[in-house]
Amino acid sequence: MELAGVETPVGVVDLARARKNVERAIAYCRAHGMAWRPHVKTHKSLEMARLQLELGATGLTVATAHEAEVMSAVTGDLLLAHPPASAAKVDRLCALPRSVDLKVGLDSIAVLRPLARSAAEAGRTFGILVEFDAGLGRTGVVDPAAAVRVAEEAASLPGVRFDGLMFYPGHIRIRRSRQAGRLARLSERIAAFVAELGRAGLPPRVVSGGSTPTLWDSHLLPGVTEVRSGTCIYNDRDIVGMGAAAPEDVAYTVLATVISNSVPGTAVVDAGSKALSKETLGSGAPGYGVLFDRPQVTVKAINEEHGILDLSGTAWRPAVGDQVRLVPNHVCVSVNLHDHLWGIEGADSAARPVWLEGRGRLRVPGAEDVRVAERFHARAPCAARRSTSKW
Amino acid sequence: MELAGVETPVGVVDLARARKNVERAIAYCRAHGMAWRPHVKTHKSLEMARLQLELGATGLTVATAHEAEVMSAVTGDLLLAHPPASAAKVDRLCALPRSVDLKVGLDSIAVLRPLARSAAEAGRTFGILVEFDAGLGRTGVVDPAAAVRVAEEAASLPGVRFDGLMFYPGHIRIRRSRQAGRLARLSERIAAFVAELGRAGLPPRVVSGGSTPTLWDSHLLPGVTEVRSGTCIYNDRDIVGMGAAAPEDVAYTVLATVISNSVPGTAVVDAGSKALSKETLGSGAPGYGVLFDRPQVTVKAINEEHGILDLSGTAWRPAVGDQVRLVPNHVCVSVNLHDHLWGIEGADSAARPVWLEGRGRLRVPGAEDVRVAERFHARAPCAARRSTSKW
Numbered sequence: 001m002e003l004a005g006v007e008t009p010v011g012v013v014d015l016a017r018a019r020k021n022v023e024r025a026i027a028y029c030r031a032h033g034m035a036w037r038p039h040v041k042t043h044k045s046l047e048m049a050r051l052q053l054e055l056g057a058t059g060l061t062v063a064t065a066h067e068a069e070v071m072s073a074v075t076g077d078l079l080l081a082h083p084p085a086s087a088a089k090v091d092r093l094c095a096l097p098r099s100v101d102l103k104v105g106l107d108s109i110a111v112l113r114p115l116a117r118s119a120a121e122a123g124r125t126f127g128i129l130v131e132f133d134a135g136l137g138r139t140g141v142v143d144p145a146a147a148v149r150v151a152e153e154a155a156s157l158p159g160v161r162f163d164g165l166m167f168y169p170g171h172i173r174i175r176r177s178r179q180a181g182r183l184a185r186l187s188e189r190i191a192a193f194v195a196e197l198g199r200a201g202l203p204p205r206v207v208s209g210g211s212t213p214t215l216w217d218s219h220l221l222p223g224v225t226e227v228r229s230g231t232c233i234y235n236d237r238d239i240v241g242m243g244a245a246a247p248e249d250v251a252y253t254v255l256a257t258v259i260s261n262s263v264p265g266t267a268v269v270d271a272g273s274k275a276l277s278k279e280t281l282g283s284g285a286p287g288y289g290v291l292f293d294r295p296q297v298t299v300k301a302i303n304e305e306h307g308i309l310d311l312s313g314t315a316w317r318p319a320v321g322d323q324v325r326l327v328p329n330h331v332c333v334s335v336n337l338h339d340h341l342w343g344i345e346g347a348d349s350a351a352r353p354v355w356l357e358g359r360g361r362l363r364v365p366g367a368e369d370v371r372v373a374e375r376f377h378a379r380a381p382c383a384a385r386r387s388t389s390k391w
Numbered sequence: 392m393e394l395a396g397v398e399t400p401v402g403v404v405d406l407a408r409a410r411k412n413v414e415r416a417i418a419y420c421r422a423h424g425m426a427w428r429p430h431v432k433t434h435k436s437l438e439m440a441r442l443q444l445e446l447g448a449t450g451l452t453v454a455t456a457h458e459a460e461v462m463s464a465v466t467g468d469l470l471l472a473h474p475p476a477s478a479a480k481v482d483r484l485c486a487l488p489r490s491v492d493l494k495v496g497l498d499s500i501a502v503l504r505p506l507a508r509s510a511a512e513a514g515r516t517f518g519i520l521v522e523f524d525a526g527l528g529r530t531g532v533v534d535p536a537a538a539v540r541v542a543e544e545a546a547s548l549p550g551v552r553f554d555g556l557m558f559y560p561g562h563i564r565i566r567r568s569r570q571a572g573r574l575a576r577l578s579e580r581i582a583a584f585v586a587e588l589g590r591a592g593l594p595p596r597v598v599s600g601g602s603t604p605t606l607w608d609s610h611l612l613p614g615v616t617e618v619r620s621g622t623c624i625y626n627d628r629d630i631v632g633m634g635a636a637a638p639e640d641v642a643y644t645v646l647a648t649v650i651s652n653s654v655p656g657t658a659v660v661d662a663g664s665k666a667l668s669k670e671t672l673g674s675g676a677p678g679y680g681v682l683f684d685r686p687q688v689t690v691k692a693i694n695e696e697h698g699i700l701d702l703s704g705t706a707w708r709p710a711v712g713d714q715v716r717l718v719p720n721h722v723c724v725s726v727n728l729h730d731h732l733w734g735i736e737g738a739d740s741a742a743r744p745v746w747l748e749g750r751g752r753l754r755v756p757g758a759e760d761v762r763v764a765e766r767f768h769a770r771a772p773c774a775a776r777r778s779t780s781k782w
Contacts (some may be wrong), residue, residue, distance in 0.1 A: 003450055005478075005479065006479065007456075007477065007479035007480060007483075007752065008479075009475060009752075010752070025514060041695055041696070063695065063696040064696065066400075069747065081712075082650070082661070082696055082697075083650040083651055085525055085648050085649065085650040085651075085711050085712050086398065086399060086648045086712065087396075088396065088398035088399075089398060102429045107651050108651060108652075108653065108711050110710065110711035110712060111650070111651075111711055133653065133654055136697055137654050137657065137699070138409075138651075138654065138659060138692070138694070139650070139651040139653065139654075139659050139697065140651075140653060140654075141653050142653060142654060143653070146653070150484075158630070171693065204682070257476050257477045258476065259473070259474040259476040259502070259530070260474055260476075260498050260499060260529075260530040260531075261499075262498045262499065262524065262530060262531060262532050262533060262537070263524055263528050263529065263531075264533070267530060268530050270473070270476070273668075273670070273724055274724065274727055277668070277669065278668065278669070278670045279669045280671065281537075293460075301529070303561065304454065304723055304724065305432070305434055305454045305455065305473055306473075306529055306530065308528070318716070319501065320474075320476050320499050320501035320502055321476050321477065321501060321502075324616075332695055333664055333665065333669070333695065334664055335467075336695075336728075337477075337727075337750055339645045339751045339753050358582065359396065361400075361401070361729075361730055362730050374612070
């Protein structure tokens with residue numbers, strides 16, 4: 001399948017770049033004695049998960065029960081980095097294959113107790129990572145004493161096992177050269193939680209942290225045993241803009257077609273907020289994405305199925321029907337908008353489908369459902385192959 | 392199925408409110424002698440499309456080939472309001488059931504000619520609506536002379552039939568009381584295009600316009616024969632904020648569960664940008680959504696699977712495990728993020744699935760594929776039914 005013949009908009013993965021990005025993350029973590037447990041939220045793909053595991057990832061991080069069910073096909077070492085606060089979610093976790101040693105990150109006894117009770121009833125044991133707030137102000141206990149209370153409860157209940165600490169430094173999203181102060185404060189905070197648990201006789205075996213913006217600084221954070229960064233497999237405009245990846249590390253783009261150039265100074269493509277998403281950049285830079293090979297061209301406005309390219313900074317004037325590749329502001333939410341992706345080995349290689357088995361939230365109790373899902377998804381490349389160029 | 396037992400996050404439709412919204416739109420259009428051709432991008436659902444047609448919609452508007460394929464099961468009167476600028480898309484349109492009289496909105500001869508050639512080869516005729524730019528600066532010819540050139544080409548080519556004009560007033564998004572100037576300018580613009588086509592001997596039989604923000608003012612625009620507004624079936628925070636719907640007209644919410652309240656002054660729910668989307672409001676109002684029954688509580692920050700509620704304006708303090716219902720900023724992109732919705736007749740009614748057959752972009756050549764898709768989607772309610780409350 002040639003990209004020129006595929007229907008747009010659709011996400012495209014440069015498989016060679018993705019492999020390089022995975023190798024780089026693993027080499028960095030190994031060099032600093034940390035494990036890499038990438039978050040699958042970015043790629044949602046069994047193929048990409050297998051690649052990460054084959055190249056050295058020690059396990060995977062998931063955010064939903066569906067991701068856990070799907071990824072249990074490729075690893076028994078899963079971390080659910082999201083508190084399961086309903087019976088429906090807990091039931092699904094308890095129904096995971098016995099081969100899965102599930103770790104769960106949470107910050108309250110209110111989530112811990114029903115989880116432990118259900119796990120014990122199901123005759124299994126979940127590892128517990130107590131999440132503390134690293135400064136983002138989202139989830140996580142705010143003081144070490146609260147962490148000890150949850151940890152002691154986890155250590156005392158059947159059905160669960162206290163494993164350690166988890167944090168997410170999502171508040172650190174600036175260039176590395178300007179992170180020193182925030183990293184120092186985060187280091188002190190990690191040390192305080194580790195020390196308090198030690199004093200309570202519950203030294204953490206695991207300290208799980210890391211995001212893609214902070215990935216390459218993770219070794220500056222004392223005691224971190226594993227890094228969960230997921231976006232680094234593909235990268236995006238935001239990650240490049242903050243200096244955590246180079247333009248040549250961008251492995252995901254959205255292939256789009258120019259559908260109109262009637263309005264002077266602009267061209268309109270068929271990739272809108274249902275292909276790129278409509279997330280703005282934290283840096284304040286305008287637009288919803290940039291052209292892969294002309295980064296001075298931004299997607300200045302966006303509707304559901306329309307993206308308006310700002311041509312004021314270029315003499316380039318695309319024709320209706322031309323294909324372009326766009327780098328989204330945030331890759332994870334863009335991938336999640338597509339039925340499947342097309343994988344290429346390089347700009348001119350043939351394209352093959354990359355499935356997104358981790359998309360959606362439906363229960364996947366067994367292989368039969370996966371086969372049904374695959375039959376459904378497998379329509380796409382057949383359909384694309386049927387179209388013959390008339391242009 | 393009780394909502395209390397379903398897994399979150401998931402979209403919920405108040406079916407009684409949706410029906411009222413549809414009845415109101417049809418009553419308004421009929422009172423002013425206009426047809427209603429709702430855009431299905433909002434609901435993506437065969438059930439909601441059937442409701443609109445049963446209550447008086449004359450046909451449907453679609454944006455993608457997939458939506459056209461799916462909606463051809465319930466009507467033969469479709470308008471594709473998006474220029475099909477690739478062979479892959481044109482092939483799918485030509486393969487639609489013969490029962491479909493497809494109208495296509497476009498703004499260039501570059502899109503028109505290959506479409507006409509393929510249609511003629513397939514032995515069918517597509518109606519053509521020439522789109523003009525109403526002021527948004529997106530798609531559409533900018534001057535009447537250009538509209539005449541495309542219309543004359545459409546009138547002269549086999550495989551197509553010139554039907555009239557199309558416009559999208561997406562630039563008018565303010566309260567009705569302040570729209571007078573913009574509406575007057577738009578009226579003049581419509582009249583200019585209609586007059587120029589009349590002088591060319593091609594008077595438009597159809598003038599298709601309308602958006603939900605301008606829905607109730609459509610009768611002030613001279614010559615408009617049909618209105619395409621789609622969002623009005625559900626409405627959202629943006630539509631209510633601009634005064635085009637009342638809070639009691641909001642028929643769609645996202646059901647979420649409180650997963651953490653560790654950080655003082657906030658509560659965190661499991662609905663993030665992969666359930667609500669991360670669209671900001673054009674009005675500049677902060678946040679990514681509001682609580683359905685406590686609109687003073689906003690979703691002040693959002694990540695992929697986390698929404699942070701700002702509790703600074705309320706004494707209400709939810710417990711971990713509590714369910715809440717959120718009104719998204721933009722309903723269309725939120726619906727598109729879910730595998731299916733749950734439909735309720737009122738706050739306390741049992742819930743049943745509302746399928747979203749129009750989601751995604753995969754080709755649906757035949758009934759067999761639809762059955763496969765339904766088998767896949769049909770897992771959800773079964774899964775939900777299996778969970779038993781332990782709380």
